[in-house]
Amino acid sequence: VSRRRTPPIRRADAPPLAAASAAPSCPNCDAPGLRRYCAECGQAAPAATDYSLRAYAADLAGQVTNADGKLARTLWALVARPGALTADHLRGRRARYLKPLQLFLLVNVLLFFAAPQVPLFSYSLEKYLRFAPPSPTLAGALVRRATPAGHTHATGPAGAAFTAYEHRFDARVEAQRKSLIILFAPALALVLRGVFALGRARAGVPRRYGEHLVFALHTLAFVWLVLAGAGVVTALAGKLPIPFPAGRAAVVAGVILLLLWAPLHLLRAVRRVYALSWPRAAAATAAITFAFLVLLFVYRGLLFFTTWYTL
C-alpha cells in the first residue's frame, strides 16, 4: 500500500460541498473528500498556519475554555438536574458534557482527597479491628496470623512488630481503596438491571446493561461528590475554632443534611430516567439505596482481605 501524500490545504480555502470529490484525501485515514474536517475520522485538515504561535495560542485557549465550559455544565447538570445527564446521554445529546466515565473518574479523584475525613470511607487496621466488616473477631484472627508474634495491639514485647505491620497495612489499604472503588460502577449497574428487569421496554428508558451503567456512573458521581463535600465540611470544622458542643452539633447536622440529599436526588433521577410514578420510583430508590449499602459493606470487607492477603 503506497501512502499518498497530499499537499496541505488552507482551511479558509476548503472546497465547497459540490467539489468534495475533487478534494484531497485525509492524511490521517486516507478517506477521500477532505474538507475542513475529515468526515471519517474527524481530524481537522492540516494547514500551513497550524505551526504558528498564534495557532498554538488559539488552540490552548480553546482547549481550556472548552474543557471548563463542559466541566461546569456537566457538574451543574449533575447537581441541579437529577437524572438529566443520563436522560440526555440516552437521547444522544452527549458532546456538551464530559463522558460518564470521565466524570466518574474525575469525581473519584476528589473523593480520594476528602476520603480520610469521610466516615464511611476512612479505613485503617485499627478501625477494622474495632468495628469491621468483615468481623472484628475474624480480622483479629487473620492479623494475628500475619504478625510475627501474633499480636493485635501495639503493647507488650511484640508491640513494635505490630506497629510496623499496622503502618504497612494502612498504606496498602489507602492504595487499594482507590482502585477497588471503581468496581462500584459495574456492580451498581448490575443492581439496576435487576431492580428494573421487570419494567416494560420503552424508548429512552434504560434496558441494556450498558445503559444502566451510564446511570450508575452518574449516580455514583453524585454520591461521591456529596461524600467529598461531607469530608470537606468535617475537615474545615476541625480547622476552625468552633466551640463545643454547639459547633460539633452544627457540623453533624450539616453532614447529615448532605447525606440526606443523596437519596432525594436519586429519587428524582430515577423518576426522570426510568419514567416511573412517584410510588414506583420511591420503591426503586429504596432498593438501590439498600443495595448501595450492601455494596459498601462488601467493598469494606473485600478491601480488608485484599490488603491482608497481599501484605
Ligand SMILES: [Zn+2]
Ligand atoms: Zn480522516
